Amino acid sequence: xxxxxxxxxxxxxRSPMAQAIFNSICAEKGLDMHAESVGLAAAMGQSASxxxxxxxxxxxxxxxxxxxxxxxxxxxxxxTYFVLMNESGVPILNSMGIPDEYIRVLKRKPSDNIYDLxxxxxxxxxxxxxxxxxxxDELYYAVSELIKTL
Numbered sequence: 001x002x003x004x005x006x007x008x009x010x011x012x013x014r015s016p017m018a019q020a021i022f023n024s025i026c027a028e029k030g031l032d033m034h035a036e037s038v039g040l041a042a043a044m045g046q047s048a049s050x051x052x053x054x055x056x057x058x059x060x061x062x063x064x065x066x067x068x069x070x071x072x073x074x075x076x077x078x079x080t081y082f083v084l085m086n087e088s089g090v091p092i093l094n095s096m097g098i099p100d101e102y103i104r105v106l107k108r109k110p111s112d113n114i115y116d117l118x119x120x121x122x123x124x125x126x127x128x129x130x131x132x133x134x135x136x137d138e139l140y141y142a143v144s145e146l147i148k149t150l
Contacts, residue, residue, distance in 0.1 A: 002080040002150060004035040007089055011039030011068035013125050014085050016048045017136055018106070020061045021143045033150065036079075040089055042068040049125065051132040059136070071096075081150065086120025104149075106142035 004022060008015035015037035022035040047053075048066040056063045076082075082093055083104045093103055107119050121142060124135040 002033040003078055004033060004081045004083055004150070005074070005076075005079040006035055006037040006083050006085075007040060007071065007093075008037070008085045009039055009041050009123060010046070010125065011037055011042040011070075012046050012049045012066075013052045013132070014121055014123060014135060014139065015039065016063050016066045016068075017052055017056055018083070018085075018121075018139050018143055020056055020063050020066075021136075021139055022147070024061055025144065025147055029147075031147070033147075036074075037066075038069045038071045038074060040071055040092060042070045044068060044070055044073065049132075051124070051127070051129050052136075054129060055132045055136045058133075083146065084120075085123070104146060106139070106146060108138040109141045 006015040006018040006022070019035045019037040026033045046068040048063045053064050076096065076098065081102055081104055082098055083106060084090065085106055087105055090103055094100070106121050108121055121138050122135060124131045
């Protein structure tokens with residue numbers, strides 16, 4: 001079984017949503033893969049943000065039992081791939097001994113706005129429900145594309 005670790009900053013918004021989306025798609029398609037999530041700067045044991053829980057519930061996915069974890073608290077040898085929300089975490093993973101070939105960065109659907117140069121998944125933390133829905137939808141696209149490559 002391939003184990004995937006989704007990584008964001010605080011492990012209360014993007015990575016728990018990505019983990020849940022990934023596991024839901026894999027279960028639906030009968031794929032032998034499983035995801036977990038963690039934060040680069042997470043406080044241990046925090047719940048997923050209220051808006052993350054709400055927007056995932058709109059899609060029939062319950063993340064209300066999620067509790068945040070801090071990256072160094074895990075045994076990284078258990079994971080096949082490490083998936084970041086943007087490029088900024090790559091040097092951190094490299095410094096922890098994770099080679100580039102095991103690192104993936106989620107990419108959102110290209111925008112029609114020529115001034116929108118950010119291709120990663122934006123952090124919705126502190127945003128309203130609309131911002132979280134946009135993030136969730138970006139994650140659905142990005143995670144679906146990622147699964148095709150694993």
